[in-house]
Amino acid sequence: MNASAWRRVVGRWWYDRRTRALLLQLGAAAAIVAVAAWIVETTAAHLAERNMSAGFGFLRQHAGFVIGETLIPFDSQDSYLRAAVVCGLNTVFVSLLACVAASILGAVIGLGRLAANPVLHRLASLYVLVFRNTPLLLQMILWYALLQALPPVRQALSLAGSVFLSQRGLRLPALVVQPEVLIAAAGAIVLVAVLVSRIGPRWRLPVLIASLLAGAALFSSRVGVDLPIRRGFNFVGGLEMTPEFTALFAGLTLYYAAYIAEIVRGGILAVPRGQWEAARALGLSAWRVMRHVVVPQALRVITPPLTMEYVGIIKSSSLGILVGYPELFWSVSAMIGQTGHAIEGIAVLMLAYLVPSLGAAAAMNAFNRRLLRTSAA
Numbered sequence: 001m002n003a004s005a006w007r008r009v010v011g012r013w014w015y016d017r018r019t020r021a022l023l024l025q026l027g028a029a030a031a032i033v034a035v036a037a038w039i040v041e042t043t044a045a046h047l048a049e050r051n052m053s054a055g056f057g058f059l060r061q062h063a064g065f066v067i068g069e070t071l072i073p074f075d076s077q078d079s080y081l082r083a084a085v086v087c088g089l090n091t092v093f094v095s096l097l098a099c100v101a102a103s104i105l106g107a108v109i110g111l112g113r114l115a116a117n118p119v120l121h122r123l124a125s126l127y128v129l130v131f132r133n134t135p136l137l138l139q140m141i142l143w144y145a146l147l148q149a150l151p152p153v154r155q156a157l158s159l160a161g162s163v164f165l166s167q168r169g170l171r172l173p174a175l176v177v178q179p180e181v182l183i184a185a186a187g188a189i190v191l192v193a194v195l196v197s198r199i200g201p202r203w204r205l206p207v208l209i210a211s212l213l214a215g216a217a218l219f220s221s222r223v224g225v226d227l228p229i230r231r232g233f234n235f236v237g238g239l240e241m242t243p244e245f246t247a248l249f250a251g252l253t254l255y256y257a258a259y260i261a262e263i264v265r266g267g268i269l270a271v272p273r274g275q276w277e278a279a280r281a282l283g284l285s286a287w288r289v290m291r292h293v294v295v296p297q298a299l300r301v302i303t304p305p306l307t308m309e310y311v312g313i314i315k316s317s318s319l320g321i322l323v324g325y326p327e328l329f330w331s332v333s334a335m336i337g338q339t340g341h342a343i344e345g346i347a348v349l350m351l352a353y354l355v356p357s358l359g360a361a362a363a364m365n366a367f368n369r370r371l372l373r374t375s376a377a
Helices: 003-014 017-050 080-113 118-132 134-149 179-198 202-222 244-269 273-280 287-321 328-339 342-376
Strands: 157-159 164-165 171-173 174-177 223-226 229-231 235-237 239-241
Touching: 003 179, 080 118, 080 244, 080 328, 080 342, 134 244, 134 287, 164 239, 171 244, 239 244, 244 287, 273 287, 287 328, 287 342, 328 342
Parallel strands: none
Antiparallel strands: 157 164, 164 171, 171 239, 174 223, 229 235
């Protein structure tokens, strides 16, 4: 092939949009890999000069510290890896609860911003104004300080002798359910859901009521209630919400509920007024207009920004370290302080926050695609 023919072939490839984009992407990927390799090599050399080991083998060492709040058992003799898993579960737990609570509260506040009642409208507007314009960190510290100002255990505030509020946090009655009961209840819920989907609308409510009554009669003898009891300088039994957990949960919920309220308000206002008027012209009640006309259309507008708020809740849970809640950032910070493996610890931390954040985004995107397919159909 002569020079002119070679130039024509190269020119044809270069001026092809797909080929040029592929070549540029390969070049960018090669540059990123080269920079990453240089960083790794330079870091390893500097660590070797200081007689410091590199790698993730330290994750198998004994942690040597105790975690105050855990969903699964943990001992000081367990490894750093298990400590990260335990605190990661704490992060996921408080994030999920905050997402649910913030969504419910945000929806209520958002509807309050649209209410015709001027008192309700102004109260909802004041809530959004205050919580959106004060830092989340400041709110968490405020809730923690207020909880620490509560009476001690012996003078704890009590409600009906079963709910206690003190400096040690909130104590609530707890349900005691055997694992086999949970499995049976899950199977029964699936069976009832399939049955309800196959019958007519007229019989759905009676079937649901009958199923609830039958389930209550069947499982009532296998479900107990563990009441908290004051003993010494603390409580035993029941469900404990420590001041650290409560401050983090309240801060995340109240702060992000203000943003979700504005998302809900904007989504509802995005529904064309003609849709409202057409639904009212058909004689639908206000509840049916909201349920069958407004909410399905508003969800398509609400879901994308709501996804970002959920991801923000997961990432903001790292502020729990400032109130002493043992979440993921807390455990990795302790790990770095004891071992000196800062680079590896930060890498573990980034990966650990990346996985639940991407999982929440993927779930919400799948929900959004389903909404779009349903509306297109």
